[in-house]
Amino acid sequence: MSSSPSLPSSASVPAAFDRAPVSGLPDNAIEIDALRKVYGGGKVALESLSLAIPRGSFFGLLGPNGAGKSTLINIMAGLVRKTSGRVRIWGNDIDTDERAARCAIGIVPQELSFDPFFTPREMLDVQAGLYGVPKAERRTLEILRAVGLEDKADAYSRTLSGGMRRRLLVAKAMVHSPPILVLDEPTAGVDIELRQQLWAYVRDLNARGTTVLLTTHYLEEAEELCDRIAIIDHGKVVVSEPTTTLLGRLDNKSLTLRLAQPLDAPPPALAALGAELRDPYHLVITYHPSSLPMARILDAARAGGLTIADLTTREADLEDVFLRLTSSHHRAQEIG
Numbered sequence: 031m032s033s034s035p036s037l038p039s040s041a042s043v044p045a046a047f048d049r050a051p052v053s054g055l056p057d058n059a060i061e062i063d064a065l066r067k068v069y070g071g072g073k074v075a076l077e078s079l080s081l082a083i084p085r086g087s088f089f090g091l092l093g094p095n096g097a098g099k100s101t102l103i104n105i106m107a108g109l110v111r112k113t114s115g116r117v118r119i120w121g122n123d124i125d126t127d128e129r130a131a132r133c134a135i136g137i138v139p140q141e142l143s144f145d146p147f148f149t150p151r152e153m154l155d156v157q158a159g160l161y162g163v164p165k166a167e168r169r170t171l172e173i174l175r176a177v178g179l180e181d182k183a184d185a186y187s188r189t190l191s192g193g194m195r196r197r198l199l200v201a202k203a204m205v206h207s208p209p210i211l212v213l214d215e216p217t218a219g220v221d222i223e224l225r226q227q228l229w230a231y232v233r234d235l236n237a238r239g240t241t242v243l244l245t246t247h248y249l250e251e252a253e254e255l256c257d258r259i260a261i262i263d264h265g266k267v268v269v270s271e272p273t274t275t276l277l278g279r280l281d282n283k284s285l286t287l288r289l290a291q292p293l294d295a296p297p298p299a300l301a302a303l304g305a306e307l308r309d310p311y312h313l314v315i316t317y318h319p320s321s322l323p324m325a326r327i328l329d330a331a332r333a334g335g336l337t338i339a340d341l342t343t344r345e346a347d348l349e350d351v352f353l354r355l356t357s358s359h360h361r362a363q364e365i366g
């Protein structure tokens with residue numbers, strides 16, 4: 031795996047807002063309205079998709095395979111042409127203010143593809159040139175330092191490890207100090223240590239004002255990092271809300287009681303609350319905390335004469351919510 035050095039703090043890299051006036055900033059970094067994409071063969075990838083990504087948020091875009099996430103990001107990046115609808119990036123319509131919209135966003139693509147004969151320094155310089163960053167304002171080495179690649183500034187890119195290439199793509203996306211950073215599956219196949227380093231850097235950028243849009247298949251990562259999450263499925267938004275609200279949706283918990291004595295059936299008072307024996311020493315009760323306080327379950331256990339050796343609880347996590355919402359969405363589609 032990668033023997034990459036620790037990423038230094040990004041404090042040396044000015045965030046986008048260090049130069050931007052605070053007044054006149056858009057409330058939403060990205061606004062998508064009734065976006066539709068039909069590919070050549072007639073495949074409808076996005077169907078009237080509307081979404082607002084608040085300025086300053088760390089926003090997760092989740093969805094099953096084929097939901098339309100890459101199509102959406104590629105439209106924002108100018109790589110795929112939308113069929114209809116409206117997209118505004120930092121207040122700039124991609125149809126009428128394409129250049130300003132492109133300058134407001136830095137995209138870290140899924141694929142690790144770049145010219146193997148360019149060095150990281152050359153690559154960032156070319157990118158800065160493409161975005162019209164004047165030579166005096168370029169911070170090539172600062173950015174490379176921030177992603178832990180300063181000592182590789184003049185190495186051929188083909189000699190970099192996969193993890194280093196991923197970080198180089200993050201650096202490339204940041205050369206023009208965009209107020210919005212989009213990361214499309216940035217940690218797929220990246221080892222855990224590097225993932226943490228990458229997230230420390232991106233979190234720091236976010237704390238200093240950069241809006242972050244992340245797509246990932248690692249739901250735990252999204253749950254930990256994102257303050258808002260949208261789930262899309264079949265080209266439509268199923269839900270878009272603060273992560274805490276989303277997690278609160280299921281109102282589901284499970285309580286496992288480890289028993290001092292074995293049982294062959296749950297006592298009636300607990301069976302009435304839905305308790306099931308996982309094995310003679312473990313009773314599992316899945317319950318809704320809002321309508322069934324845990325104290326009532328414990329009272330029922332005591333009334334049933336049980337001696338509890340230990341107990342553990344588990345809350346619904348993002349994976350539970352994700353599966354519930356995407357499968358209920360499928361059911362609704364089947365019914366409708």
Ligand SMILES: Nc1ncnc2c1ncn2[C@@H]1O[C@H](COP(=O)(O)OP(=O)(O)OP(=O)(O)O)[C@@H](O)[C@H]1O
Pocket residue numbers: 069070071073074075093094095096097098099100101102
């Ligand atoms: N160039 C294309 N031509 C035709 N259909 C396409 C094209 N690109 C994507 N699609 C289809 O559009 C739908 C959405 O694909 P998209 O790649 O946007 O989904 P995704 O959410 O990014 O999936 P994944 O998580 O697997 O990357 C899928 O059914 C896909 O097969």
